[in-house]
Amino acid sequence: MGGVSHGQGHDAGPGTGGAPGASGAGPDLDRDLDRDLDHPDVILCPGGPMLLRGDHVVHDEDGTEHRTTRPVSAVCRCGSSAIKPWCDGTHKILQARERRRQD
Numbered sequence: 812m813g814g815v816s817h818g819q820g821h822d823a824g825p826g827t828g829g830a831p832g833a834s835g836a837g838p839d840l841d842r843d844l845d846r847d848l849d850h851p852d853v854i855l856c857p858g859g860p861m862l863l864r865g866d867h868v869v870h871d872e873d874g875t876e877h878r879t880t881r882p883v884s885a886v887c888r889c890g891s892s893a894i895k896p897w898c899d900g901t902h903k904i905l906q907a908r909e910r911r912r913q914d
């Protein structure tokens with residue numbers, strides 16, 4: 812996986828947008844479920860952020876809503892990002908510092 816350039820992750824392609832005419836249950840629902848199983852919309856990166864694919868609303872610790880605006884967004888899980896709730900890559904610095912400390 813490539814690096815995350817900033818807050819909401821890298822562009823992984825065009826937005827999902829939704830299929831024309833997909834307005835509820837029915838044949839389109841089955842197709843959407845198949846797509847989701849092939850491409851999980853939540854991915855936990857070991858030692859790093861949680862990647863969200865698609866449109867999501869993230870509530871921070873203060874209850875403020877943050878909406879994703881990119882095809883893939885990275886949510887900080889280490890608690891050290893300067894742009895919470897999004898990952899800014901600080902977790903990599905912390906990991907490198909910890910490795911040096913252990914050497």
Ligand code: FES
Pocket residue numbers: 858859860861886887888889890891892897898899900901902903
């Ligand atoms: S997970 Fe990347 S800065 Fe926290």
